[in-house]
Amino acid sequence: GQQLNQSPQSMFIQEGEDVSMNCTSSSIFNTWLWYKQEPGEGPVLLIALYKAGELTSNGRLTAQFGITRKDSFLNISASIPSDVGIYFCAGRVNQAGTALIFGKGTTLSVSS
Amino acid sequence: KAGVTQTPRYLIKTRGQQVTLSCSPISGHRSVSWYQQTPGQGLQFLFEYFSETQRNKGNFPGRFSGRQFSNSRSEMNVSTLELGDSALYLCASTLLPQSTDTQYFGPGTRLTVL
DSSP: OOOEEOEEEEEEETTTTOOEEEESSSSOEEEEEEEEETSSSOEEEEEEETTTTTEEEEEEEEEEEESSSSSSEEEOOOEEEOOEEEEEEEEESTTTTOOOOOOEEEEEEHHH | OOOOEEOOSEEEEEOOOEEEEEEEEOOTOOOOEEEETTTTTTEEEEEEEEEEEEEEESSSOOTTTEEEOOOSOOOEEEEEGGGGGEEEEEEESSSSOOOTTOOOOOEEEEEEOO
C-alpha cells in the first residue's frame, strides 16, 4: 500500500531558528495536509495544499506541494517554544473517496 | 462552531473485554473517519462512514467495527480486547467524503488495555 516517508523523525533546535521537514511518497497525491499534534490532543490542521507547485503560508509556517506530486515540505520560520509538538504530513491519492495516509511525524523540540 | 467531540476521553479495560467509543462530528459534517494512533505505527486508518454506510476500511481485524447514525454521530467498537489495542483512537470529520476535503480531528480517546 501507499506509504509516506516523513523526515526528520525528530529535531532539537534553539528558539529563533528556522525548521524544515518533508514528506515523500512513491505514489502521486492530489492533496497534502500538514497537522500539528500537542500532548493529549488530536492533530490540528495547519495547512492544506491542493495543487502541484502550490506554496501556502499560515503565519510563520509555509508549506509546498511538490511539482512531482510525490512530496511536500513544511517550513517554520523563527521558531518559538510553543512550536513544540509533533508535525504530521498526510496525503490523499488521486482517487475520490480514498483515505488519508499519514507520515510517522516529526517531533519538534525548541529550547529557549 | 463546536469541534469534533469524543467520549470518553480515557478508558481502562482488561483483555477480553469489549469497548465502545463515541464521536460527534462538527455540525453539518457528514463524514466520519476513525484512526488508531500508537507510538510505533503512527496514525493508521480504521474506517470511514458517510450516510450511515462504511465507505472505506483499513487493514484491521474484524474485532474492530463501527457504525454511523442518521445524525452523523459515529461509534466504534472493539471486541475481545488485546494488549496491543492500547492506543489513542482519533475521530475526524469532513463535510463530505471527497478527495479535496480536509479532516478535522477530535481530541481522541485514550484506551489502555491491561
